[in-house]
Every structure is written in C-alpha cells, then in structure tokens.
Amino acid sequence: MHKARKFSLGCFLRGKFYVFGGRDDNDKHFTCGESYDETTDSWELIPDMLKDMTVIAHSQSPPLIAVVDDNLYMLQTTLNELRVYDINTNIWKKVGVVPVSANAAFGWGIVFKSMGNRLLVIGTSHSWHRKTVVHSCRPSPDVEEQHLEETKHWCVGAELPQFIYNCCVMFS
Structure with a gap:
C-alpha cells in the first residue's frame, strides 16, 4: 500500500480490493483510498476518495x-x-x-x-x-x-x- 493506515475499512468491489478511511500515525484522518489489483499485483492510490465526508x-x-x-x-x-x-x-x-x-x-x-x-x-x-x-x-x-x-x-x-x-x- 502507498499509505500505512489504522481504523480503515476494506471491501472487494469489481474484482479489486479497496481500502479507505482510517488515520495515519498522528491520528490525522485520510481522505484517500487505495485499490489492489491481484492480476498486476499493484496498489493504486485514489486521491480524495472521502473528500466530502x-x-x-x-x-x-x-x-x-x-x-x-x-x-x-x-x-x-x-x-x-x-x-x-x-x-x-x-x-x-x-x-x-x-x-x-x-x-x-x-x-x-x-x-x-x-x-x-x-x-x-x-x-x-x-x-x-x-x-x-x-x-x-x-x-x-x-x-x-x-x-x-x-x-x-x-x-x-x-x-x-x-x-x-x-x-x-x-x-x-
């Protein structure tokens, strides 16, 4: 993953695993998310996934x-x-x-x-x-x-x- 996070959530959606929400080591809330594609074995950062929350x-x-x-x-x-x-x-x-x-x-x-x-x-x-x-x-x-x-x-x-x-x- 691009960002280490705690208190985050994950789910499978359209063939990928998504992780979003959570906090960093300083307890700052993340607005970004990430998706994991098993076929390419890579993580993609999704900026501002929770920007309006x-x-x-x-x-x-x-x-x-x-x-x-x-x-x-x-x-x-x-x-x-x-x-x-x-x-x-x-x-x-x-x-x-x-x-x-x-x-x-x-x-x-x-x-x-x-x-x-x-x-x-x-x-x-x-x-x-x-x-x-x-x-x-x-x-x-x-x-x-x-x-x-x-x-x-x-x-x-x-x-x-x-x-x-x-x-x-x-x-x-």
Whole structure:
C-alpha cells in the first residue's frame, strides 16, 4: 500500500480490493483510498476518495460500508445519509436518508451491512422512545431516494445496546 493506515475499512468491489478511511500515525484522518489489483499485483492510490465526508469527532467510527450488486454504499453517519460510490468519477452520490439515529454515538451505534441483494440498517429510531429498529432496502445506484422499509419480524422485542461494537449478519 502507498499509505500505512489504522481504523480503515476494506471491501472487494469489481474484482479489486479497496481500502479507505482510517488515520495515519498522528491520528490525522485520510481522505484517500487505495485499490489492489491481484492480476498486476499493484496498489493504486485514489486521491480524495472521502473528500466530502464530514468528520466531527476524533472518536468517530470508521466509514460504514456495504457492497450490494457490485456497488459500494456508505452510511454517512454525521448526516444520516445513504450514499453510493461512482467508481468512474470518484464521487459519492446521496441516495437517501436513513430513518435511524446514525449520528447519536458518532456512528458506533449502527449496524450497516449487505445481506444478499439488500442493505440492512439496525439502530435506534428518531422517535422519543428510541426503540431498536431494523430497516432494509433493495438499493439501486440510479434511484435518487432509496426507501428503507422497517422490517417488523426481525429483532421483535430485542433491546440492543446504544454502542454496537461489531456485527456479523448471516442468513441461509
């Protein structure tokens, strides 16, 4: 890699491995990303991959990402926005607002995962009683406003902690 980084994220996308986000040894946030091409055994630097992402606190979570149908989605926690990455223009396009409080704990209290061909968002509602809610959608990068539907049959009666450390989603 071109840059040593900690607290970064990685994913496979369109045949390459992408790494982005994170901090350097002085805890400065990176806005660049990198992609690894196994066929050429080389890393490519992607300048300003996260240039428009807002960082409001030193303790903010790494970017929350998910890949669905070979498209990279991110939950911009400071704004509660769902975004999709255009790999050709290096631009994140807003495609919706999530109906959970992603900004409540600097992004740490949210689950944002792909599950087959769907995006899954688990967090606390915006309402005054702050119950745990599960939302999902079948995203499309061409739709300007994704509609996340509350999934009533999952986590019924479950109370999740405000701070979610790690989450793995499996289904059969």
